[in-house]
Amino acid sequence: MDSLPLDPVRSASMPPASAEHTSTVVIGSGLSGLAVASELSRRGISSIVVESLECSDSGAMRTVMTDSVSLSERTELMRLLRAYAAAHQLDVRQSTVAEHLSIIGHPKLIKGPVGRKKWAVQTADGVLLADHVVLTKYPQNELRKFLRSMGIAIGRDLKAALRAIGLHLVGVGELLTPTTREIVRQAKLVSDAIVAQGPAALNRIAPPAAAISPFGV
Numbered sequence: 618m619d620s621l622p623l624d625p626v627r628s629a630s631m632p633p634a635s636a637e638h639t640s641t642v643v644i645g646s647g648l649s650g651l652a653v654a655s656e657l658s659r660r661g662i663s664s665i666v667v668e669s670l671e672c673s674d675s676g677a678m679r680t681v682m683t684d685s686v687s688l689s690e691r692t693e694l695m696r697l698l699r700a701y702a703a704a705h706q707l708d709v710r711q712s713t714v715a716e717h718l719s720i721i722g723h724p725k726l727i728k729g730p731v732g733r734k735k736w737a738v739q740t741a742d743g744v745l746l747a748d749h750v751v752l753t754k755y756p757q758n759e760l761r762k763f764l765r766s767m768g769i770a771i772g773r774d775l776k777a778a779l780r781a782i783g784l785h786l787v788g789v790g791e792l793l794t795p796t797t798r799e800i801v802r803q804a805k806l807v808s809d810a811i812v813a814q815g816p817a818a819l820n821r822i823a824p825p826a827a828a829i830s831p832f833g834v
Contacts, residue, residue: 639745
């Protein structure tokens with residue numbers, strides 16, 4: 618399949634009035650996606666998890682989870698995350714695929730009022746508008762091209778440049794697929810960043826009572 622298109626030019630058109638609003642759209646319902654959705658839920662932030670298109674140009678990636686202990690750890694964490702998602706009714710839409718991603722609030726493109734959603738995620742079921750988007754599978758070279766197309770300085774820290782416009786990466790590595798523990802660490806950091814940036818009040822939800830982290834901390 619093709620990688621998820623990132624197109625800042627298409628975002629110049631106004632999103633449809635019937636679009637669904639949320640704080641965060643998480644693209645990818647695997648370990649990385651469920652980890653960040655669970656962390657956001659524990660912090661009282663709503664999110665919608667959708668499936669991602671497979672990336673055909675992500676380059677040579679190899680996993681570091683080659684031993685039985687690492688694989689067992691990953692399997693157990695997936696079981697815990699799925700149980701948490703079911704118990705707390707997280708909005709995980711495994712039959713919905715993100716087909717196109719556009720930025721709609723960048724001042725270089727649209728000078729809209731404060732509070733306008735930044736991102737539009739196109740799916741076959743409609744458009745999701747969000748303050749933040751979390752990518753769990755995407756070639757970093759394409760992300761760099763996307764930032765350069767908007768005149769955003771990248772420097773050495775790609776994640777910081779993306780975070781400034783509400784786009785976050787979890788489980789996306791340069792050459793190696795991050796370990797299970799690294800994915801958990803990234804999910805917590807991204808959730809902290811999203812909470813700190815303050816999504817709209819209407820997107821806040823009551824944190825689950827006595828919510829216990831599926832990570833055991």
